[in-house]
Amino acid sequence: MSVIRFFRQNGWLLVGMALLVACTALAVWQVASQRGLDALRQAGQHRLELYAASLDRAIGQYAYLPATLELERDVLDLVAQEQPLGAGVSRRLERLNLRAGTRSIYLLDRHGRVVATSNWNRPDSYMGEDLSYRPYFLAARQRKPGRFFGIGSTRGESGYYLSSPIMSDGELAGVAVVKVGLDRLEQSWATVEVPVMVTDRNGVVILSSVPGWKFGTRLPLDAAQYNALRDSQQYGAETLRPLRMPVQSALDDAAALLQVSMPQEGAGDIRSADGVFLAQDAAFGDTGWTLTVLSPAAPVLFLARVQAALAALAVACLCILLVIWRMRRRQLQDRLEAREALQRAHDELERKVEERTRTLKEAQDELVHAGKLAMIGQLSTGLAHELNQPLTALRTLAGNTVKFMARGELGTAQDNLERIGTLVDGMGALTGQLKQFARKSSGTPGEASVGRAIEHALLLLDQRLRQAGAQVRVTLEDDALAVRCDPNRLEQVLINLVANALDAAAAAPAPMVALNACRRGRQCIIAVRDNGLGLPEPVRERLFEPFFTTKDAGAGLGLGLAISMGIIRDSGGTLEGANHTDGGAVFTIHLPVAGAETCIEA
Template structure:
């Protein structure tokens, strides 16, 4: 055992050293990765610096070429303004002079390679132009809106840049006033087309941008970058550019710059998103450039060169990949060498461990408390440990070589109707069971011990064997008997208690039915009380049409006697309409008085309000209360039409009682409909004195009333609350800041699927959820 402990101690120490080695390798790996990354960055920065030096020279060269090319045109308007033919054409305006001037301008333009040369009068109208033969001729067009005209007409040389409204070509404009004595009689203008410069520098290994003072790309080696802005322009600036018509008809958008970082004082690294076509498919590509800029003072512009960094980035990526691959291969070779060394060491350790394990297993088998028996491939006893002899209390050496059946007998319920123990073992083999558990008894001589047997197949290198484990179940069997007896006694007590609960349940149901009957009677009493309050108004509403019916009937008889059938027919129609009106009034009161259960469904809020008003309007007319109802909002809620009308009738009756108790206040009741998300709120507001704090606290309690003695049962609001809650809503009351009380009924908006679910839920709970009514 001491040798085994030393071996385990060595393994633990080796495990800790292995963990430290792994952490060391991981640290070295991260250091190498960091070095590769930093080395790549240093190499990339060095190459970018070399690129910056070359690009800066190219930038200066490009700016010089552009400045010198444009500078030769800036004095052309001055020369044209001093031409006698120009002054004569402006002064006299003869067609012959203008035609001759057009030909001269065309020739001058051809010699100087300018884009266009033209002459404007003092109104800004073009009288002669070098492109007079072309479809896009400037002759007859007015350019008074251009800033170069405004500057020249004030006697100053003019400069401007814009997209031509006629030619639709970008150009830089030079202008100069034409004098006749001290008076300005016209303007000479020369336009320089920048397209020639774009073509000249289009095939370079870099991209260039010519930016106007607002940062808008005026010229570029990439056509799709034109009229893009590199910075940010405010709405005011964009409006100013649009009003100037500088880029007539062009949309000013921002260039898709997704990354921008300064490289040094004179350059920066810029990443731009660009649509490229690859194999006929348009894809979004990210392009990286080194950008350098310098101003062109002659034009007031700024020119930029964007040198691509794609080749540098690819070289750095390739360098990193090669170096990382070399490091990885070296690490793998080193790891393979260490793995082989470890495998040899572990093989030696395994052989040593096997010898120690064999000795350890023998000690475990001899000292375990469970009985162990080994069987050969024919299911005969080979060996056993002392725990089996301890279970039976006698030596078992005579059983070696005997079948297991002479020692162990399974219980009847576990034997599976097998005739012998050999059949039992063979059945386990046929079923492919490697671990088989059965309960039974160890029987030898006159000793019997209840045990649990576990049979396990062991496939040894040279043969098949079985390991049988026996666990003593004497205590477990005793516990099972005790538990069975306790379960029988518990079942008897449960039966007795169940019988008592059934009796109590029957009595409770009987009391509930009596309580529901009492509630229905109280509800009906409250409804009849409301009907009694409305009876006077009902008599008045019915007496008026009855009186009219008698009058129309008498007149009709006279008309019949006289043969005036049309007048008699008209009287009968009036009688029919009055009869329908009386029937509608009586039907409303019949519906209000009937009993029934809540039936959920879609109902129109305005319809329920109008139904309640038909019932209450006679009483309101009688006592002179004004009703104010908001317009129909088209709200649909989930509820019961009859019960909602009954709740509203109760609230309107209470509002009338509150107003009549305060005779000095204005008599007005206001009904509002408000949508609050997934609910609709119906509010009844009166002009009474409001509610006391004690009334608000107990308002919805049964038999509580704030009215004068003898004017109410105190059940109306309690029953209304139950009805509204049965429809899935709430009812509340509060005092208004302007005076009077406000009662609000909140009901859920109608939802088709929710209505179906509530219908199913109501059917499942019908036996336990009482439905209440007014």
């Protein structure tokens, strides 16, 4: 089957199978990716809770510290009455800072100026700085605890600021501030298996397990936002650059798939934070911070693609098996149709062969009969002579009989009448044999007496034999010898062969024709021999060809031997022509013996 024919017969089926494979792959991809992402979200939610708890512990352990400073009398005197106790309070704050492990602890008066600090003895001390613009001071002045993440204006260190108002007689006397460093927390996050980051209310990353993400923005800042943040100096001299984390698809308000790319700048090895991630957000208390966990989604999506590919492959294999089954079924159907068509053609051919055989049989019968008629035509001169003499004798005897009866010689008349009867019987036998020979036979093999067939053939050729002066020798080993052949057609073959033998022996000084018949096992062998010149090799090769003859024009059509061969072959025998060892030609007939089972040797 050609490719074009295959696609022509199975085009729609292949299109349907392709759609089925594509739909299966898409459905499996959606189900597998959804399941994988759901499992990833559960794990991410658990990590969010753990990271939130660790961040809450890191900050919460210092939340009480600013408020405790309000209990110190020296602190109240310092900020409320502006007593010259700054050096002593600063030393106490220094010892407290060392014990607490914070970055710095300092006190602001009601105007926002630093009046005592734990780093009083360092060159970059906060002492005397005006921090009234800081959000944590502004929150404390409103009698509320302050929470603020930023970069220090003096040393440029990032930290988390916790502030608490110091009240005296119901009035704001000052503000206590504790600066906490979250470096250890970030270091612990750097060892976790998935990236995590914290963004403030401005969308700026203030904490991250990936150093290169810190002080980046989840979303690009417009010019007004950027200038406002720069003027506030909350992030010091850090460049707020947007992170390359475009959203591929939003799953809900708290989860989305991000395509994370490595930033152009940043420290640390962040190759593990490059690819597709499931980002899950959670608000952290009332700080305005957002905690984000990024779980790698590439393995989940890859596994979903593998499962979709396997499902598509399985469906494709089933479709291929279906196509093979369909092709096999079509082949079987085509083979069955071809077999039926072949059977019909065979039946039609059988019918035509049978019809043609019948036609040929009829034509052969007509040809055999025509050969008989032609042979009768050749024998007509001799037969006319055979009949003419008895007729002349009859005329003479009849006239003499009348005269004898008139003279009263009844005895002589009676003798003449008896002679007339004998002549009439002979003429009747001859015409009867001629009539029997001339009739149209069926050609169906019967039982023919070999001796009778030879006798009848010689009778019809008697005139020619006498005219040629030929000697006839007949050797018949068994008078009862019979063969399976139509008697009339056997006579026709013998007449043909004897007539040809007479023609071949005509040039001999003493023409001779010999007929021998014997039995060899189940075969009867009839040989017709002459003493002529024999058969030349070119003639022997074409003996039985139709219309081949060595006779003069008008003496024959060359059909006698061909017809004889057909008659013998139809009877289950053979006819052969050869040269005899003693000279002349010999034609041998082999025919099955009628009812013979044993071989009789001569």
